[in-house]
Amino acid sequence: MESIPTGERVVIGADFNGHVGEGNRGDEEVMGKFGVKERNLEGQMVVDFAKRMDMAVVNTYFQRREEHRMTYKSGGRRTQVDYILCRRGNLKEISDCKVVVVESVAKQHRMVVCRMTVMVCKKKRSKIEKKTKCWKLKKEECCEEFRQKFRQALGGQVVLPDDWETTAEMIRETGRKVLGVSSGRRKEDKETWWWNEEVQDSVQRKRLAKKKWDMDRTEENRQEYKELQRRVKREVS
Numbered sequence: 001m002e003s004i005p006t007g008e009r010v011v012i013g014a015d016f017n018g019h020v021g022e023g024n025r026g027d028e029e030v031m032g033k034f035g036v037k038e039r040n041l042e043g044q045m046v047v048d049f050a051k052r053m054d055m056a057v058v059n060t061y062f063q064r065r066e067e068h069r070m071t072y073k074s075g076g077r078r079t080q081v082d083y084i085l086c087r088r089g090n091l092k093e094i095s096d097c098k099v100v101v102v103e104s105v106a107k108q109h110r111m112v113v114c115r116m117t118v119m120v121c122k123k124k125r126s127k128i129e130k131k132t133k134c135w136k137l138k139k140e141e142c143c144e145e146f147r148q149k150f151r152q153a154l155g156g157q158v159v160l161p162d163d164w165e166t167t168a169e170m171i172r173e174t175g176r177k178v179l180g181v182s183s184g185r186r187k188e189d190k191e192t193w194w195w196n197e198e199v200q201d202s203v204q205r206k207r208l209a210k211k212k213w214d215m216d217r218t219e220e221n222r223q224e225y226k227e228l229q230r231r232v233k234r235e236v237s
Contacts (some may be wrong), residue, residue, distance in 0.1 A: 001053045002053075006054075009086075009090055009118070009123060010055075010086065010087055010089065011084065011085070011086050011113070011114070011119045012055075012081070012084070012086075013082075013083075013084045013085075013112065014083070014175040015055070015081055015082050015083050015106075015109060016042065016043075016045075016046045016081060016082070016083055017042055018040055018041070018042025018043035018044075018045060018046050018081060018151075019034050019036065019037055019038065019039055019040045019043040019066075019079060019080060019081065020035045020039055020041055020043040020046055020047055020057055020060060020080075020083070021036070021037060021038050021039030021040075022034070022035045022036060022038070024060065027051075028045055029051070029056075029088065030047060030050040030051050030056050030088070030177040031047065031050070031060040031061070032060040032061035032062070033055065033056075033060065033063075033197065034059075034060050034061065034062060034063050034064065034069065035059070035069075035080065036066070036069050036070065036079060036080035037059045037079060037080070039169070044154060045223070046083065046085075050085060054087060054088050054089075055085045055086060055087055056085065056086060056088045056091050057083050057084075057085055058084040058085065058086055058094055058097045058114055059071075059080065059083050059084060059097050059112065062096060062097050062098065064076070064098050064099075067099075067101060067205070068098045068099045068101065069098075070099060070110070071099055071109060071110050071112055072108055072109055072110070073081075073108060073110065074108045082109060082110075082112050083112075084097060084112060084114045086116075089214070090116075091102060093113050093118060093119070094114060094115065094116050094117075095116075095117060096113075096115040097112070097113070097114045097115070098112075098113055098116070099111065099112055099113075100112075100113055116213075117201050118135075121133070129174050129180045130182050130183070131181060131182045132172065132175040132176055132179055132180075132181055132182075133179045133182060133193075134175065134179065134194050135194075136179045137179070142178065142179065145178050146174060146175070146179070147155060149174050149177065149178050150170070150171065150174045153170050153173070153174055154170070163171070183192050183221065194236065198235060199232075199235050199236060202228070202231055202232045202233055202235050205228055206225070206228040206229055206231075206232050209221070209224050209225040209228045210225055212224070212225070213225045
């Protein structure tokens with residue numbers, strides 16, 4: 001238990017072979033009032049363990065008929081030795097704990113059921129930075145328009161300013177005006193500008209090579225498929 005990070009949920013269910021007893025005077029932080037009979041030495045060890053590990057004995061927090069608290073039955077003896085422990089901070093997530101009378105999980109032991117509702121926290125979506133569509137510079141008309149707008153931003157000067165920060169900002173601003181910016185949406189909505197005819201053709205040839213290799217497992221077909229697979233990865237990159 002000491003090796004488990006405190007932020008992780010822990011639930012222990014076991015036959016502790018001890019009686020934590022009825023009532024909780026002096027031990028209110030780790031157990032409720034609804035135990036069974038008197039505490040013995042082994043039960044005290046369970047309570048001490050719960051205190052040391054900041055846990056709680058779940059069975060004792062729910063008021064049930066005595067029949068639904070008895071976990072062990074043998075002949076005329078009935079008692080409570082099987083317990084469920086959880087971190088004290090997670091007690092609010094537990095809505096019920098009881099013994100299922102008609103079910104036996106081991107000889108003389110009855111099934112103890114604990115109902116826990118775990119709340120899943122949704123992560124906030126991080127904003128994606130909008131990017132200038134630099135890939136449009138592959139088109140000659142976009143390149144020419146960018147050159148003209150950048151010259152206008154320079155005021156017709158041929159020599160660039162000495163201050164690089166000023167020059168870089170002028171380039172970025174001109175790029176945003178001429179080329180535009182991406183939408184900033186998440187990956188599933190991202191523009192697939194790279195999915196051009198060349199990449200599509202390579203992917204199709206790779207798929208056909210895979211089918212060919214599946215039908216005829218020769219070394220030649222395998223090498224052809226592996227080579228096309230590498231080529232597709234390069235082109236997509």
